[in-house]
Amino acid sequence: MRLHSFFNSSTSYRVRIALALKGLDYEYVPVNIRRLEHQAPAYVDLNPSANVPLLEDGEVRLGQSLAIIDYLDATYPQGPRLVPADALARARVLELSAAIACDIHPVNNLRVLRYLVKELGVAEDAKNAWYEHWIAEGLAAVERLLAQHGHGAYCFGDAPTLADCCLVPQVANALRMQCDLSAFPRVMAVHEHCVAQPAFAAAAPGAQPDYAA
Known part of the structure; x- marks a missing residue:
């Protein structure tokens, strides 16, 4: 199994945790998205999404973090079940995961921030204000979801999920921002x-071979 990853990519980080x-x-396999290595033709041939992460498991190639984690959950039953089997519990986990992966991350990832600065001429302080606005709005929704439906030490109970x-x-x-x-x-x-748990610590950016402060 191979994981094409960038240490500071939150989507790669999700998969490393799983x-x-x-x-x-x-x-x-490090892919430096700051140097646009994810746009190299050879890499795009492997991962048509032209991003990180990319998981290679034998003949299987997957390039979206949520799809990768769902695949791992279905293919490798050891460890915690990350997407519950129970219909309502599954829906709650997916609801909160989507609030982050679909509502917060897409407007704040590196390519969007780079476009704001390089193509639209947005100043650094305005870019940071953009970032913080969407973090505050998105995490407010996550906080409400946790208040209504969360329980236990993790988001939903006493074992980690997606x-x-x-x-x-x-x-x-x-x-970091x-x-x-x-x-x-x-x-x-x-x-x-x-972050106090060993699996999460092992997946952290600072623990990766391509880490750069």
Whole structure:
């Protein structure tokens, strides 16, 4: 198994968490998205989405983090089940995961921020204001979802799910961008619990072979 990843990519981080929780060994293949290595023709041939992560498992190639994690959950039953089998529990996990993966991440990822600055001429302080606005709006929704339906040390109970795989990288990025997250105590409590666990620590950006401060 091979994972094409960039240490600071939150989508790659999600998959690294899932792999660690499942106890799966893999070869780490760095793809530097800051140097646009994900746009190289040879890489795009492997991953038509032209992004990270990309998982190669034998003849299988998958290039979207949520699809990869769902595949791992279905193919490798060891470790926690990341998407519950129960219909309502599954829906709750997917609801919160989508609130992060679909509502927060797409407007704040590197290619969007780069376009704001290089193509639209947005100043650095305005770019940062953009980032913090969407973090605040998105995490407010996540906080409400956790208040209504969350329980236990993780997002939903006493075992990690896909929701935690999504939440931790998003909070990590927000902290790196120096966003004020004090308005989201439940989000932060889940984050602090998760990052203290060995699987999450092993998946963290600073633990990756391509880490650069």
